[in-house]
Amino acid sequence: MLSLSMKSRATGAGRPKILLLMLVLILLGTILAGCATPSGQQGNSTTPAAVKFPLTFADDMGRKVTLAAQPQRLISLAPSNTEILFALGLGEKVVGVDDYSDYPPEAAAVAKIGGFSKPNVEKIVDLKPDLVLASSMHEQAVKQLEQLGVPTAVVDPKTVDEVLTSIKWIGRATGAEERAGQLVAEMEERIQRVRALVQEIPEEKKPLVYYEVYSDPLMSAGPKTLIGQLIELAGGRNIARTAETDYPKFSAEAVIKANPEIIIFPRFHGTASLTVEQVKARSGWEEISAIKNNRVYSIDANIISRPGPRVVEALEQLTQMIHPELLSK
Numbered sequence: 001m002l003s004l005s006m007k008s009r010a011t012g013a014g015r016p017k018i019l020l021l022m023l024v025l026i027l028l029g030t031i032l033a034g035c036a037t038p039s040g041q042q043g044n045s046t047t048p049a050a051v052k053f054p055l056t057f058a059d060d061m062g063r064k065v066t067l068a069a070q071p072q073r074l075i076s077l078a079p080s081n082t083e084i085l086f087a088l089g090l091g092e093k094v095v096g097v098d099d100y101s102d103y104p105p106e107a108a109a110v111a112k113i114g115g116f117s118k119p120n121v122e123k124i125v126d127l128k129p130d131l132v133l134a135s136s137m138h139e140q141a142v143k144q145l146e147q148l149g150v151p152t153a154v155v156d157p158k159t160v161d162e163v164l165t166s167i168k169w170i171g172r173a174t175g176a177e178e179r180a181g182q183l184v185a186e187m188e189e190r191i192q193r194v195r196a197l198v199q200e201i202p203e204e205k206k207p208l209v210y211y212e213v214y215s216d217p218l219m220s221a222g223p224k225t226l227i228g229q230l231i232e233l234a235g236g237r238n239i240a241r242t243a244e245t246d247y248p249k250f251s252a253e254a255v256i257k258a259n260p261e262i263i264i265f266p267r268f269h270g271t272a273s274l275t276v277e278q279v280k281a282r283s284g285w286e287e288i289s290a291i292k293n294n295r296v297y298s299i300d301a302n303i304i305s306r307p308g309p310r311v312v313e314a315l316e317q318l319t320q321m322i323h324p325e326l327l328s329k
Contacts, residue, residue, distance in 0.1 A: 051177050059153035070175040071131035077119050081133040081155050082107050083308035088176040096127045157307045159229050190312045194319050197326045198235030209236035210260035218250040234318035263290040266301030297321045
């Protein structure tokens with residue numbers, strides 16, 4: 001612009017053309033500015049244009065749920081649901097959670113609506129939610145809330161793939177579809193990384209794993225559970241893989257006979273704790289390969305038992321425990 005101004009004073013006859021060129025540049029700049037999105041006014045990443053309300057969607061029980069508008073007050077009846085909502089960036093909209101929702105730390109400050117198994121319906125209604133996320137454990141509460149006109153959806157994933165599916169529909173129902181897509185993509189990438197590590201291992205070379213869900217009585221995780229699937233994805237063979245129930249009981253003798261090469265258990269079950277030393281000290285268990293080879297591990301129960309975004313952390317930790325040689329390469 002400075003050079004043009006100087007040139008116009010020098011030539012005189014070229015002034016009309018220069019003024020015309022300046023006008024064109026000004027108009028062009030105005031048009032471009034109009035096309036650009038102003039800083040701080042980017043399209044809300046949690047409200048993609050594709051999501052329109054009223055919205056009807058199917059929850060994990062196949063129930064049709066209709067929302068008149070994008071929900072602004074959310075209540076979670078399960079820790080896994082709470083973790084999904086916060087991971088989707090919806091923490092500020094969560095107005096109630098169950099007593100056990102403790103992750104992320106911000107969830108602990110949210111109003112409590114009662115225990116996981118028996119939520120307080122009266123408290124829930126008082127918080128005026130426009131969407132409640134329940135689980136298959138909450139059949140009675142779901143019926144009551146529906147009778148009271150409170151939109152309620154059931155989240156009940158049984159596998160890793162179903163966890164991803166649940167995150168997607170929750171994202172759509174809450175207007176956080178874009179963030180849900182990003183989160184699922186991140187999780188899929190980490191899952192695929194583990195699949196690539198273990199895919200060449202022959203089935204017979206995969207270590208036998210005993211996962212102890214509970215210690216009194218001894219209880220493991222069957223093949224249809226999330227834990228059972230995580231063990232298989234991590235390249236292990238679950239000693240309870242032929243069980244017909246989700247959480248089969250085992251006698252100590254049955255565990256010894258199965259002779260697992262790896263033993264994994266949650267550090268805490270409720271308020272009770274268990275240590276590696278306590279497992280190793282069990283009578284007769286010194287004959288088990290996992291004990292002989294010092295391959296007994298504890299894991300955070302919350303990441304492996306909650307069907308939420310942190311299942312990928314559980315998968316990665318299980319892979320580290322079952323195949324440390326792969327991750328050290």
